[in-house]
Every structure is written in structure tokens, then in C-alpha cells.
Amino acid sequence: MYSLEVLSQDKQRISVKLKNVPLLYANALRRICLNGVPVFAIDTVDIIENSSVLADEGIAHRLGMIPLTTDLSRFVEPSKCECHSETGCSNCRVMLMIDSGGDNDTTRTVMSSEITSEDDTVKPVSDKIPIVQIAPGQRIKIEAYARLGRGTEHARWNASNIATLIPTEKEDEHVLTVETTGALSPEHILVDGVNELSKRLEEFKMLLAELK
């Protein structure tokens, strides 16, 4: 029989022992935990003002790589949203803002703590992520839009920093370890990963049935 036993678990990481799970499925689950579970990330950026030395694209890239807390019960992926709109709606998109102000008298680093979100559930997982340095008189003012996506599309939507599958000394036994980016809890990634895997297998079965 298949079995799944939690070996250790904390806020960052979960390790589970998979017994008698075919390696193919265990590997598929590992990959889905890494980049197949949807999380929020910034993907559209409107630069209103940027007098820092970092180019607009550089700032947009940094904002895109900031992990954002994700509540999957409240939001849907744009491709599955009823709004069918290019610009999105409150069910599939969240606006975030950052304004450094222009009155600093020393050079300082603008941090992720200065990002405000129109939705409390979607915000940087850490306040301590540096975005850009600004000198006196320089300013950045940005409107950014975050949406759910998957790491298969771009690494900014990876749910995990690391997902490893390591064989134990016993036959047909592997340890799967998942380390979250902070967007979701590690156990949430695992549960969603299992659901996603079974959904894909189900879709595959239906496809096969149609062929017959």
C-alpha cells in the first residue's frame, strides 16, 4: 500500500516519507510542489517615477521576484476567472504600490516593507527584501499588479525554493522535502501538489478514454 508519513515540519519546510509510491509519481509530485502550485507574484509594473540609478526593467525584475503571501481560497488564476478580462478584476488581480517619497537627505535602500497592498492577504512575505538604493532627491513611485501564476510559466511563480526527493536505504521509499518561498505554508504546497497531481492523472485518464 501507498503511505505518506510526515517526518518533520516547520514554517519553512516539510519532509514526508513516501512508501511504495512509484518513482515516476513521486518525481511528478516533487516537480509540482516546486513549480505547479499557483502563487502570487507581481507581473505588471507601471513606473510613475524612477530617478534612481537602476533602470525601470531592473526594478520591475526585483519586484517580480519578491515572494507574496497567497490565499488560494480567495483568488483564482486569470485564465480561470469569470471576468475574462485582460486587465483582471478583484478576484484575479491585486494592486500594490510603492512610493519612496522624495525628501530623504541621505542615501538609503527602499525595502519591501514600503510596499502597500490593496488586499491585506497579498503582501511581501518579508519586510527585509531590498528593492533599490536612492540618493538624496531621488524617488521611486510605482504601481504594480500581482496575479496567480505557476513556476512553469516563470520562476517568479515558484511555490518552493527547493523540492528534493531522496531515496532511503529501504526499497520503494523516498523522502520528499519541500521548502516554501513563504507564499504558502509547506503543508499547503504538499496538499495542493497531491491534488494537482491526481487532477492531471484524471485528465490523462479521460483523454485515454476518448481515444478508445
Ligand SMILES: [Zn+2]
Ligand atoms: Zn478576474
